[in-house]
Amino acid sequence: MTDYSSISTKYRAYNITPDTxxxxxxxxxxxxxxxxxxxxxxxxxxxxxxxxxxxLLADSFVKAQKIQRIKIESRKTLGPDLVHSISINFESDMLRVVQVTITGDRDRAILARRELDTLLHGAEYWYSFSLAPRSSFLPFFLSFLIPIVLISALSVFLTWLFGGEVTEKSTTGWVLLPLVVFLAGYFGLKDYVFPRLTFDIGRSADRIKIAGYWRNILLTGIVIGIVVKIAIDRLLK
Structure with missing residues (x-):
C-alpha cells in the first residue's frame, strides 16, 4: 500500500547537465x-x-531557446493500494531551487530520495555553501548579513588601497562610494554572477559562460589590486 510521502526542498546552487x-x-x-x-x-x-x-534534448527548439525550468515526473499504479509517484521540479525562485516529491512504498521511496540527493550534490556549484538554507530565520538572516560584512570590509580595503584615510577608530567618507557600488552590484547582479540554477543545454549554457566570465573579472581585479598595493609599498620603501 502507499504508506509514504515526502517533499524535499533545496535552496543551494545547481548546474544541471544532460548527464544529471x-x-x-x-x-x-x-x-x-x-x-x-x-x-x-x-x-x-x-x-x-x-x-x-x-x-527532447536534441530538439532544435530546446537548443535555441533559453530554459526557464525543467520538471521530471512519473506515476504508476503497481497494485490495488499501491501507487508510486515522483516529481522533480527545477525552478529558481525566492522559496526554492529544486523540489522533490515522492509517494509510494517507504523503503523504495527513501532509497530513491537518497539517490537523487547524491546526483544533486554532484551538480552543486562550488559557491553553494554561501547560499544558506531558508529553513530557519538565522541562516536566512546570515545569508544577507555575511555578504554585507564582506563587502564593507572590501570597501574599506579599497579605500585604504587608493590612499584614503583608514585608522582603527575612523575612516574617510569616501568609503561609502565603493560600499554603495558593491552593494548595488551584489544584490542587483548576484543572480547573474552567482546564479542559483543553470542548465548546460543549448543556448541556456551561455549563462554559465557569462557568469564565469564576470566571476573571473571580479576575482582577478581583487588579486591585481592586492599585488599592485604590495608592489607600490615596496617601491616606496
Missing part, C-alpha cells in the same frame, strides 16, 4: 517501474515534453 538529467530520469524510472516525462519550460511560455530524454 539522465541520472535523475533513471532513478525515476527505477522507482515507478514506468516511463518518465520530462517537461522543459522555455521563454515566451513555451513548453516541450517527451518520454525520450535524448530526443
Amino acid at each position: 538529467l539522465a541520472g535523475i530520469v533513471a532513478v525515476v524510472k527505477k522507482f515507478t517501474e514506468g516511463p518518465a516525462t520530462t517537461t522543459i519550460y522555455l521563454d515566451d511560455d513555451h513548453e516541450v515534453k517527451d518520454h525520450n530524454l535524448d530526443a
Whole structure:
C-alpha cells in the first residue's frame, strides 16, 4: 500500500547537465517501474515534453531557446493500494531551487530520495555553501548579513588601497562610494554572477559562460589590486 510521502526542498546552487538529467530520469524510472516525462519550460511560455530524454534534448527548439525550468515526473499504479509517484521540479525562485516529491512504498521511496540527493550534490556549484538554507530565520538572516560584512570590509580595503584615510577608530567618507557600488552590484547582479540554477543545454549554457566570465573579472581585479598595493609599498620603501 502507499504508506509514504515526502517533499524535499533545496535552496543551494545547481548546474544541471544532460548527464544529471539522465541520472535523475533513471532513478525515476527505477522507482515507478514506468516511463518518465520530462517537461522543459522555455521563454515566451513555451513548453516541450517527451518520454525520450535524448530526443527532447536534441530538439532544435530546446537548443535555441533559453530554459526557464525543467520538471521530471512519473506515476504508476503497481497494485490495488499501491501507487508510486515522483516529481522533480527545477525552478529558481525566492522559496526554492529544486523540489522533490515522492509517494509510494517507504523503503523504495527513501532509497530513491537518497539517490537523487547524491546526483544533486554532484551538480552543486562550488559557491553553494554561501547560499544558506531558508529553513530557519538565522541562516536566512546570515545569508544577507555575511555578504554585507564582506563587502564593507572590501570597501574599506579599497579605500585604504587608493590612499584614503583608514585608522582603527575612523575612516574617510569616501568609503561609502565603493560600499554603495558593491552593494548595488551584489544584490542587483548576484543572480547573474552567482546564479542559483543553470542548465548546460543549448543556448541556456551561455549563462554559465557569462557568469564565469564576470566571476573571473571580479576575482582577478581583487588579486591585481592586492599585488599592485604590495608592489607600490615596496617601491616606496
